Amino acid sequence: MVKAVQTHRRGYKFSLMANIFILAGLLCTLSSQANAALKITASVNQNPVVQGSSFILEIRANEGISASDWDSSALLANFVVGRTSSNSQSRYFNGKTTHITTLTTVLMARNIGAYTIPAFTIDGATTQPIKVNVISSTTANSRGLNDRNIELKVNVSTETIYVGQQFIYTTTLYIAQNTKMQSGNLTEPTVTDGVVKQIGKDENASQIINGRRFETITRQYAITINTAGETTISPTRFEGQVSTAKRGYRFGSVTPVIIQADTLHLNIQTQPTDYQGEWLVSDFVQLVEEFQPLQNSYQQGESITRTITLTVANVDKSALPDLAISWPKTAKIYPDKPQFTNFSQQGTHFSQQVLSFAIIPNKIGKLTLPALSIPWFNNKTQQQEWATLPAKTVTIVASENSVPVENNINKPNSETNSTSSIATTESSIWRWLTFIFAGLWLLTCVTWFVLRRGNQQIYNQKVANTATPDNIWPQLETALKNNDAKQSSRLLHVWLKLQWPEIKDPHLASLPMSQECLQTCQQLLSCTYGKNTDVTNWQGQALLAQLITLRNSKPIITTSQQLSIKTQLNP
Template structure:
């Protein structure tokens, strides 16, 4: 073994001194432009350097390459063979000379190759003679700008195809919107007695410019095992099959501009457009000062939800409207897209009465009839009763302090703050009270003190962050006029104010607030999230917030809640 290794080294060294003999051959010739072929280089000794295959890239695309080294002993004579296998596909048809490939100082010989045009007509296939082919089509020859065009790609094959891929559609309109319609549909089709497996893809395309819209050829790639070469010398290179490429024909559609008599802001090409509404309450039984939610849903067949605009909300005297951010959805079917846009509007009647919500009209262009139409939502009559709750607009400086102390007291306390060193019941302003009354007063005080200690031990709530600094943060944010800071401060305050509730948004706070404060919080929410420009009033929000802090104790607690335990003993 030792002598054998030494012999191999000497053989390699001796071959390195001489120029390597390099050969080049093709797996087959002629070849087709839509299929791959192998170019194999072999050297009978070590080459001067690694090969430079970049000289091939002008006329051919290199799909893959591999290298191998073999040593053989035949009748006691040793030989070395190195091989390089390249998988190529031609960039165009014609007769070419594959140039010499440099291996350092060594080089391969040049080879002539003939590249034929496609072996398949790619797009016809109706004769049933092609093993596989592509079909592309559009559902119309002309369309209006921004209207929907259905582009269909079909791949038909009568033989097994491995690792098939298909390029995405491209158009001459760089701004065109292309949406895939579902997954690949697979079915079978008979053509002249030949059964084909069909893979079909559909796309919805929305051109953004008038003129000629050209769909560029789509490219299909797949690998086919050639049984005719299954016993050839190239079996070792053909295990994955021959790469086949198909290019579809290009398709053009004439895109007509928007009609001159249709304004740009009223241009909405579609097959059908509807608008509906839904109310969270019975519209004839509303209460003044209490919000009701009106949900508007616009649906359009043959367009996307992104192409729909919010309707115009006309002001109604006595009604405050706060539209929320629209929710856009697209329902994709094989025959196209149905887009929808849903807007929730919080509406608050400020006083009792009968109100007429105006009709909503949405202009759109019917792509089937070629005429302008309108989707209409009839006017709605609502009725509100009662009196809206009003709040004082001049809060006192002690309101924040009162709310903070009240939130830290046990449930049994009255609305009036009581410090630890004060008695619960004042002795009065009469210095001439009798000794018996004083004794009774003292007894009552002692009984109440015992009751308070007993209830406090049982009902003492879990410690919460002090609400006073949080309320002052709300005041500071309102005074600064910053909507985002005000939202954050309100959320922090509300989570302490209502610890048992899950509060994640301004809408959650509004649901827990009285009408006056709710009104201002909804206005803040609209200013933050509505697509329409909407102002909010920091001073009005702060005033209603102060009023809520000052009146909270009176509306949530009564003196009976404290006095009742005194008379149970």
């Protein structure tokens, strides 16, 4: 009995100890599983990396994590951080399910040197820090490490650059033949105290470098820096996604890419102290003039058109100088609005300014049209030069249509005296005959006036139906040169109606003409209205100049004027 009790106690103690060991094992197992619940690792796809080229930072976890769980702000001090993409995979093997989540981020080193990618912590799990060496492109070439599929190179059009001088900044993106760009964006360079403007369109070409074929995309920028001294051009950067063909496959998976060109350091030269005049720096400046009509003598009151064209290379049109001309007082000048254009020729960019002047000489004799000189600095020869137009002297003669006025002041008096003497000596019969003939003469005058007025209306209607602006213009031009206000007013109305036949009843305010032309037309109409006595003092040269300008460049009717025309056509 005693042995049975002792045996039972020993079995109980053994069972208790076994349970304790089992419980401890379970706790250890659970603890180890809890510690192995989340594990994360960090790695890069290349080391060392080339300055200005991107590389991939990959964070892998054995459970599902989100990109928002990862804070990448610690990388911004030394790297350009691109977008982060997330990829999750699940696998079932030997009755077990495993989950893998990968966070992929593209990075680019800003400067050469040794850097450390710090440790990252996500939900209590921590990665190991990674040391990264950033080397220059030259060093990579010497080590045979610079076999990149995408490269970005930049250059400037000239080495010596002056303040205010426009130069060309060219950036070229090289894409290897076995690489396909899925999407991308090319940022523009930036400067301090300057202007950057893209010019032209991107040019696509191909080039073979070291036996490899590359597709190229070239883009140009016009840069002007307004401060002399040391300056830096922050380079362009390409951000996009590419896929590279692998052996046996056409193209692989899409990979994010960031690549940056080299930073350029420039020394901007100041304006030379001995330079005189308004500062203009270029390698080509040209002044050209044209006269219409081109002849050595002109009639008084005849319009002369002088057109001056200024062409400058590698200067923005906003930086072109003003053309200041001192005109003689023996002529009236009517300038047109300056016209500015840009164009390219054989890889050189030009800006152009065109000025036209209508010159109306008002005095007979010699008329000297002044010379024009523009100073500029030739950045190739490092010397100041001048673009000039010589003075031109023409002869002004009397108008062929001018008629001398005879002095007939005493003639009416003599006729009156003669008539009076005859009247006193004539008999009564001759007096009655004189009255009869005078009455018949008055009747004839009234009849002629009525018939002439009717014929004139018929003539005006025929002119309006059959004439053209080119047919009416010589008559109107002659009337204006002769200072014939009434004839000019009648022909002006017909000519304006033929110029814009789409307007039913043309009024001056509804016609697309300049304010100066409108005012000169109104002055003519006010002179010929009613019994105005200013008709004999009216001069047609100013209106002729305005109409020549209007005729040479017939304005397009605006939208608001078209609505007014439709209202007139459909009352």
